[in-house]
Amino acid sequence: MMRVEHQRSQFSAGQMAVKSGVCLRLLALGLLLLPAAGCSTIESFNPFGGEKYETKLLADEPAEDIYDQGLVRLQKRDHDGAAKKFGELEKQFPFSQWSRKGLIMIAYSNYEGQKYDEALSAAKRYVGLYPSTPETPYAYYLAGMSMYNQIPDITRDQERAEEAVKIFSQLIEKFPKSEYVEEAKYKMNVARDQLAGKEMSVGRFYLGRKNYTAAINRFREVLGKYQTTRHAEEALYRLTEAYLALGITNEAQTAAAVLGHNYPDGQWYKDAYTLLAGGGLSPAESQGSWISRLFRRA
Structure with a gap:
């Protein structure tokens, strides 16, 4: 991009007025695309004659x-x-x-x-x-953080949390030695915890309304996708609760047993044990249960 500057020896006040009027008319008609260059270009065509113009090319900044x-x-x-x-x-x-x-x-x-x-x-x-390029990992990081910083509370849609997890995962996979990987892993785990929290919130909603099948599907989603988050412990207890309410005792006992294996000192296991004992049952893992298979695979 270059600018053209026109110099002249003399220019009368009348000619100045004429040229200003030309520029204004062009502006009004929307024809003057580049204001400075537009008027200068018009000046290079001298309708009055007798004027000498010197064209000079000025370098870009x-x-x-x-x-x-x-x-x-x-x-x-x-x-x-x-x-x-x-x-x-x-x-x-x-x-x-x-x-x-x-x-x-x-x-x-x-x-x-x-x-x-x-x-x-x-x-x-x-x-x-x-x-x-050397800056590409940082571009991924900025993209991920742009989504991460807009994650809402768990009562709202978690699309931004999902997008943040996706971008951080790409950064970690494509640039495992990048200086941004450690923080990306941490932020990704926080976003995944948020996603698990959303599923738990919906699951508890269904459980409270005795829609046990819908509740189980939500808690299953937590264990399938977000097993490493803090919500997995409660999800196992809620499965014990939901399956027991449906009368599917072997799955209720399995959920409690897996809960005890992984979180033996937690309050959720104590509550699950008490819940089963109230019906004359105790934790017992069924190897054929999807819960058992899921945790063995993990």
């Missing part, structure tokens, strides 16, 4: 300067301004290292400004364009 201006705006916590400044690198220096650097900084600026959807979009675009 260096990429380093634009990048530094973006950093200055970041330091001033002008995150929107920084993102826009880094965006100029993409426009003025496409397919260059400055365009690449600008894109990751757009993601970072928006993330710092808590504009998480914009940060996610820029980070994903970076991963798509540059899947194996």
Whole structure:
């Protein structure tokens, strides 16, 4: 992108007025796409004659300067301004290292400004364009954190938690030696715990309304997908409760037995033991139970 600057020897006040009117009319008609360049281009066509014009090409602003201006705006916590400044690198220096650097900084600026959807979009675009640069793991991390920071409480839809888990999993799989892996693992576990909590909440809802089959399906989901979360212990107790209410005693006894094997000192096991004892039963694992098979596989 280059700017054309026109110099002339003389220009009368009347001619200035005429040219201003031309620019205004073009603006009104929507024909002047580039304001500065548009008026300058009109001046190069001299309808009055007798004027001499000298055309000079001015170089673009260096990429380093634009990048530094973006950093200055970041330091001033002008995150929107920084993102826009880094965006100029993409426009003025496409397919260059400055365009690449600008894109990751757009993601970072928006993330710092808590504009998480914009940060996610820029980070994903970076991963798509540059899947194996030194900054790619960081782009995954920013994308994951943009979702993680928007996870709502368990009473609401957990789509963002699911997306955070997905992105962090990709980061861990593709870049296992990255410096962001450890934190990604931690954040992913927190997000998975949130997803398990949502399933438990729904399961308890069904259990309270004596819809035992629907409740069992939710608790089964917790053990199948989120067995390593803190909710697995309660899920086993709730299965004991639900199966006992349905009269499926072998599954109730198995759930309690597996609970005792894995959490022998927990309150949930003590409650399950008491619950079974009230019906003259005790924990006993059935090897053919899906609960038993699930934990043996784990």
